[in-house]
Amino acid sequence: MLPIDAFNLTDFQAYSVPHSTQSYTKFxxxxxxxxxxxxxxxxxxxxxxxxxxxLTNCTEPSVAFNLTRTAEKGAKLDIFWTIxxxxxxxxxxxxxxxxxxxxxxxxxxxxxxxxxxxxxxxNLTVAxxxxxx
Numbered sequence: 680m681l682p683i684d685a686f687n688l689t690d691f692q693a694y695s696v697p698h699s700t701q702s703y704t705k706f707x708x709x710x711x712x713x714x715x716x717x718x719x720x721x722x723x724x725x726x727x728x729x730x731x732x733x734l735t736n737c738t739e740p741s742v743a744f745n746l747t748r749t750a751e752k753g754a755k756l757d758i759f760w761t762i763x764x765x766x767x768x769x770x771x772x773x774x775x776x777x778x779x780x781x782x783x784x785x786x787x788x789x790x791x792x793x794x795x796x797x798x799x800x801x802n803l804t805v806a807x808x809x810x811x812x
Contacts, residue, residue: 685799686710686758686770693729693746693754693792697783702730702790704746708737710760717742728790729754729779752776758800767807770800 687709695702702725707716717739723730732746741761748754753776760768778794 683710683768683803685801685803686760687797687799688758688772689716689797691792691794691796691798693779695725695728695730695789695791697787697789700724700726702728704729704732708742708744708758710739710742715739719744721746727781727788729792734759749773749776752779754779756800759806766805768803769806770803772798772800 689707689709691706693702693704702723703721704723705718705720707718709716717737719735719737719742721732721735721744723732725731729746729748731748732744734743734745736743743759745757746754747757754774756772756774758770758772762768774792774794778792779790780793781788781790783789
């Protein structure tokens with residue numbers, strides 16, 4: 680049995696900046712109902728769209744995330760939490776393509792995430808056990 684049932688995310692934002700090659704992904708996460716929230720933030724180089732985020736630690740160093748854009752114009756958000764037992768927990772949230780909306784014209788085109796700002800990730804798995812189980 681896993682020690683928690685969900686990662687709870689709040690204030691989720693992902694957007695690109697008009698007239699720029701910058702995009703940002705940020706959110707807060709509580710990995711348990713009693714743990715303090717940890718801030719997660721990444722800045723990436725990506726013109727006119729939200730870019731992929733390589734594995735990035737949050738303010739709580741045992742929590743990390745990545746964001747990978749999909750062929751369907753959506754994204755896959757992976758959250759990782761390292762704990763003593765059972766090891767490295769992973770949760771994945773699939774973001775539909777229609778949650779990313781482009782607006783503006785010419786060089787001012789930019790993309791924004793328009794989906795829910797708060798959500799839970801409950802499909803947690805043990806990505807790497809500590810004791811080979």
